[in-house]
Every structure is written in structure tokens, then in C-alpha cells.
Amino acid sequence: MDAFVLAGRTFTSRLIVGTGKYPSNAVMVQAHDASGAEMVTVAVRRVNSSDRSRESMLDYIDRARYTLLPNTAGCYTADEAIRTARLAQEAGLSNWIKLEVIGDEKTLFPDNEALLEATRVLVKEGFVVLPYTTDDPVVCRKLEDAGAAAVMPLGAPIGSGLGIQNVNNLRIIREFARVPVIVDAGVGTASDAALAMELGADAVLMNTAIAGAGDPIAMARAMRLAVEAGRLAYRSGRIPRRMYATASSPVEGLVGR
Amino acid sequence: MHVPLRISLNGEAHELPSPVTIRALLDSVGIDSRKVAVERNLVVVRRAHYDTEVVNDGDEVEVVNFVGGG
Numbered sequence: 298m299d300a301f302v303l304a305g306r307t308f309t310s311r312l313i314v315g316t317g318k319y320p321s322n323a324v325m326v327q328a329h330d331a332s333g334a335e336m337v338t339v340a341v342r343r344v345n346s347s348d349r350s351r352e353s354m355l356d357y358i359d360r361a362r363y364t365l366l367p368n369t370a371g372c373y374t375a376d377e378a379i380r381t382a383r384l385a386q387e388a389g390l391s392n393w394i395k396l397e398v399i400g401d402e403k404t405l406f407p408d409n410e411a412l413l414e415a416t417r418v419l420v421k422e423g424f425v426v427l428p429y430t431t432d433d434p435v436v437c438r439k440l441e442d443a444g445a446a447a448v449m450p451l452g453a454p455i456g457s458g459l460g461i462q463n464v465n466n467l468r469i470i471r472e473f474a475r476v477p478v479i480v481d482a483g484v485g486t487a488s489d490a491a492l493a494m495e496l497g498a499d500a501v502l503m504n505t506a507i508a509g510a511g512d513p514i515a516m517a518r519a520m521r522l523a524v525e526a527g528r529l530a531y532r533s534g535r536i537p538r539r540m541y542a543t544a545s546s547p548v549e550g551l552v553g554r
Numbered sequence: 555m556h557v558p559l560r561i562s563l564n565g566e567a568h569e570l571p572s573p574v575t576i577r578a579l580l581d582s583v584g585i586d587s588r589k590v591a592v593e594r595n596l597v598v599v600r601r602a603h604y605d606t607e608v609v610n611d612g613d614e615v616e617v618v619n620f621v622g623g624g
Contacts, residue, residue, distance in 0.1 A: 315624030325622075340623025343564040343616065344585055353589040354620040370623050383598045384618050388591035455624070482624075504624025 298525055299532065301500055303477050304393070304425040304446040306364065310335045311494070312524045313366065313479065314517070315504025322357045324513055329363070332507065332517035336364040338395055340371070341385045355389075366427070368395040373408070375415040382419055394419060395449070395481075395502075396428040405455045409436045413443055420444030429481050432466040434473050447476050449502065452493060453483025456505040460489035464496060471497035487516075487523035494527025495535070559611040570609065577604040579615065590619045 301308040314334045319325035329337060339354050358365065367385035372378040375398060382394045398415055400408030412428050413436075419426050425446045430436050432450040440448050450470055453459035460483060461467060471478050477499035484490050484503045493501050501524055510516035558569040563583070570579070576599055580587045592599045593616040599607050609615060 315622070317622035317624050319622065338624055339620040341591075341618050342621045344590055344619050354622055355589055365620075367620065368623055380593065380596065381618075384591040384593055384616070385620075386591075387598050387601065388589075388618060388620060502624075508624075 298528055301477070303427075303500075308335045308364075308500075309333075310521070310524075311500040311528055312490075312521055313338065313500055313502040314507060314520075315502075316340075316354055316358070317504050318508040319513060320508075322352075325508070326357055328507055328513040328517040329358075330517075331514050331521065333521040334363070336366050338366045338368050338502070338504065339389075340368055341381050341388065364393065365389045365391055366393055366395050367391075368429075369397045369415075371399065372397060373399050375411040375418070378411070378415045379418050382415075382424060383422075386424070392423055393425045394427065396426050396445075406451075407431055409433070412436075413439055416440055416443045416445055427479065432463050432470065434466060434469045437470045437478075438473055441474060441476050445476060447479050447499070448474055449479045449481035451482040452480050452489065453485075455482040456509075457483055458485030458506060458509075459483055460485050461492050461496070464492070467493070467496045467498065484520075487519040490520050490523040491527035491530070494524055495530050497531055498527075500524075559609075561609055561612065562614040564615070564617055573608045573610050575605055576607045576609060576615075579609050580604070580617065585617060590617050592617050 301311045310333045312332055312334045313336045314332050315338045367389050369378040369381040372381055378398045386392055398408050398411040399405055407430050416426050416428050427447050427449055428440050428445050429449045437448040452461040479500045479502055480493040480498045481502040484506045490501045507513050507517045561568050576592055595614055
């Protein structure tokens with residue numbers, strides 16, 4: 298597969314995976330391996346005061362193999378997200394941030410206004426900002442203009458598994474964007490990931506679709522194959538859609554005619 | 555009479571006998587300083603400054619680490 302370049306870093310894999318909600322850390326490590334991913338997301342939380350023995354997620358991520366992508370999940374204001382990004386930078390010694398500013402608890406849809414504000418501040422501070430956004434081409438363009446290293450439109454609400462809800466918007470986002478487009482959230486199964494890639498997404502980010510599957514390790518492999526298949530199909534120039542049949546076999550030389 | 559210092563540690567009230575460094579504070583509550591990030595009064599404390607940055611009365615300290623997420 299062709300290389301994926303993001304903020305000057307080259308990746309072979311176009312699948313980015315999360316570290317949340319796995320049945321166990323052992324399963325997660327195997328699923329990460331099976332996914333072929335080279336970048337994994339983590340969340341930033343207060344150290345649990347009642348259970349300080351709890352391990353850090355860093356204990357389960359081989360940083361020689363995986364690029365760490367901390368998120369600002371759960372932040373509802375630009376200020377919270379900016380604070381969290383700065384803490385993530387110190388904890389992970391990396392300036393890459395998956396920027397989330399949530400605007401609604403039920404849908405976890407982003408607050409794009411606050412997202413833009415936080416993007417501007419963090420870009421100025423030297424962060425590589427990867428903003429999670431709605432599938433809105435105009436918002437994506439504004440984020441790009443604000444200095445985002447990629448745009449990460451949702452396919453569907455986080456954890457919903459509904460698949461790509463607005464195929465046309467993602468196509469338009471891909472057409473407009475001069476930075477990588479990473480479809481983030483909403484994937485339920487392999488065909489959803491393949492579709493995102495067929496639409497021209499540069500990469501797909503997912504967590505629940507793998508972690509919540511009956512067999513996360515097998516699903517991780519399915520997602521790896523789907524992302525590869527989708528990318529290859531996108532680059533191979535699919536045939537146009539036609540209303541009616543066109544025969545694959547010769548129409549001449551039929552027996553008895 | 556000795557009055558203890560009151561700080562907020564991850565949103566919870568916490569008492570200290572006297573001003574302490576960030577490193578001493580983390581040690582006193584059993585947190586491994588290599589795996590966390592610390593913020594004091596909304597400003598991140600660089601790891602290199604844990605031995606020199608001092609926590610005082612009324613300070614708000616946040617200690618975070620990485621957990622699973624997407």
C-alpha cells in the first residue's frame with residue numbers, strides 16, 4: 298500500500314486504533330498487533346486517588362512501534378481541551394494531539410466553534426493538531442486554515458457503529474482538503490472502514506468497532522484488510538455506476554444463433 | 555500553633571505539614587512520577603522541575619496519566 302504521510306511522518310498503515318474498552322490489556326496488545334496499526338490513541342485522566350497502583354496505559358504500548366496519539370476526549374470547552382493537550386504533551390513527551398471538544402453529551406458531537414478556537418491556540422504552541430470534527434466541509438476547511446495537520450470528520454457518532462452516514466460530505470471534504478482526511482468514529486464493521494477508504498479517506502481511526510467486537514483480535518485483522526482493500530480500490534479507479542447491465546461475456550458467437 | 559497547608563489534589567482537599575516539592579508530594583501519595591504529568595494552578599510543571607517547584611497553601615494540583623481511550 299502507498300505510504301501515508303502525516304505531519305511529515307511516514308506510516309505504512311492507514312489504520313489508527315484506540316486503547317479503550319478492551320476486555321483485557323492482553324487482548325488489546327494482540328489486537329493492536331493484528332491491526333497492523335502504527336499509531337494508537339490514549340486518553341488523559343486524573344490519577345485515580347483510591348487506586349494508585351493502577352498501571353499507566355504506557356505500560357502496554359511499545360513506543361518504538363507505535364506513535365502515541367493522546368486525545369482530549371471528554372473536554373467540553375476549549376480551555377479544558379488546551380489544558381489536557383498540554384498535560385498530554387508532558388506525559389507523553391510528544392506534541393501530537395487528537396483534539397476533541399465535545400458539544401453534546403448524548404451524541405458526543407463536537408462543538409466546532411470551541412474546536413476551532415482550541416486548534417488555533419495549540420497550533421500556535423507548536424502542537425500537531427488532529428481535530429475530531431463533524432462531517433462538514435466548511436468546518437474542515439476552517440480547521441485546515443487554522444493550521445490543523447489533518448481533519449478528522451466523523452462517519453457517525455462515537456461508538457455508534459452506524460457506519461458512514463454521509464458519503465457525499467466525506468467525498469466533498471476529500472476533494473476540498475489539502476491535508477490528510479482521517480475518518481474518525483462511527484465504524485461498525487469492516488465494510489464501513491473499506492467504504493471510508495474508497496471515498497478517499499487517507500486513514501481511518503477506530504476504537505469500539507475492534508475493542509467491542511466478540512473477537513477483538515480477529516476484528517482487528519478484518520479492519521486491517523478492509524482499510525487496505527478500500528485504499529487499493531480507491532487508487533484503482535472504480536468503474537462508473539450504470540443503471541442497466543453490460544455483459545461481461547462476448548455477445549457474439551453464441552451457440553445456436 | 556502549627557497550621558497545616560491546604561491544597562487541592564485532583565479536586566480533593568489535601569493537607570501538607572509544610573511546603574513540599576512536586577516530587578515530595580507525589581512520593582507522599584505513592585504516585586510514580588515517571589508516568590504522570592502535573593499541573594499546578596493551571597500551569598504544567600515540567601518533569602525537570604519536580605525537585606525545585608514547590609507546592610504552597612491554596613495551590614491546586616492536578617496529576618494525570620494515560621488511560622485507555624479512542
